[in-house]
Amino acid sequence: MVRILRLPEVQRHTGLSARVIYRRVAAGTxxxxxxxxxxxxxxxxxxxxxWVAERIAERDATAGMRSEMGRELRARRDVKAAA
Incomplete structure (x- = not known):
């Protein structure tokens, strides 16, 4: 069954204001x-x-990249310290 949400429900789902929602619609995002x-x-x-699931996936991908970069930086620092 298809369910249609009105603006107040969309705001509750996303945490965005009406103004931000309409700006993002206009921007195609x-x-x-x-x-x-x-x-x-x-x-x-x-x-x-x-849309919400995509935001969560972006967050998780970014967090994974950050932790990987952190591991690489720590490894480089450890190599320099050992030299």
Whole structure:
């Protein structure tokens, strides 16, 4: 079943303000709204959940890179100290 979220629900899901959501939609970095009527729009819950999951994956990838870089720097420092 497809579920459509209105703006307050999207804000709760993402922690973003309405202003930031609309700016990101305009920039193409956030899911676009689905028209529901003349003046009503909503977002597909599945697209919002996917967007959040992508942010988590980016965070985890960045954290992994940081820890790997840290290990390399410590290894270089240890080699220099031993020399």
């Amino acid at each position: 956030f899911p676009r709204q689905v028209p529901l009527g003349d003046k009503a729009t909503g977002w597909l819950e599945s697209e919002i959940e996917q």
